[in-house]
Amino acid sequence: MMRCAGCGLRWMTPYPNPEDYQTLYDNDYYEALQEGGLSYPEEKQELLPCYSRIANRFSAFGVTKGLLDVGCGTGEFLVAAKANGIQGNGVEPSAYAAEKAAEKGFHIVNGVLADLLPVSEPYSAVHCSHVLEHVPDADRFMDELKSVMALGAPLYIEVPRQFDGVLDVMHRIRGYRRGYSDYSIHHHYFFTPKAIKILLGAHGFEILSMTTYLPCRRAMRKRSVRMFALQSALWLADRLAGRGDVISVWARRRA
Secondary structure (H helix, E strand, C coil): CEECCCCCCEECCCCCCHHHHHHCCCHHHHHCECCCCCEHHHHHHHCHHHHHHHHHHHHHCCCCCCEEEECCCCCHHHHHHHHCCCCEEEEECCHHHHHHHHCCCCCEEECCHHHHCCCCCCECEEEEECCCCCCCCHHHHHHHHHHHECCCCEEEEEEECCCCCHHHHHHHHCCCCCCCCHHHHCCCEECCHHHHHHHHHHCCEEEEEEECCCHHHHCCCCCCHHHHHHHHHHHHHHHHHCCCCEEEEEEEECC
16 A cells, blocks of 8 residues: 555555456445445435435536546446436446446446546536546546536546545554454555545636535434434544545536
8 A cells, every 4th residue: 555645645555457356346245245334225215315416516507417427336426316307317337237237227338437437428417426537547537537527517426535534543543353254355546535625626616616515425324322423423523634535526628
């Protein structure tokens, strides 16, 4: 694991080659339990409030069509966008997930972002949630992302806040060590807010807002003292040091 002393970005080296990278996302990835102990459908169900919130924000930008969901998985965000009156398509490297998303009635390209180039008509908005940390080359990916977007188009990016987030720090203090599984090698990059700012700025994007805490991620969980304490800790960590458990960014293509 390498780390940039300037921005705190961590990245894995060596990383699986493209052939091995694709095999990581077969049907087992979507049918087995995720790292949080939920199945993939359960995890997506829990995120529905966030998907609705993001779709509402795209609507506020005036987006009604031409939305691209990069790494759309089995299509849950596209469903939320459609419910908000937004027409969208997706691109997804997993053949299994792409088929499931297409069954929901969407046009899905089974491939990677580069497979869409060149585009005949630039997309008016892009949703890219928990994808950037998986790609082999973040700079190349951002160039491709810029190439498919219209000038001024809004972009939503979300990545996990790992290693330095408050939950990881609390686990280390308590002596808790995470187990390793196939999911441990799915992430190539481990971003910090500073690293995200540098990356987006270098590729012609203007950041409109950024947070490391999204209360909607746990809005459907049973209320309890423990859940209140967890949400409060994440809120405080975000406000004081930008050390929540995700990095949520709204940006737009400026050049």
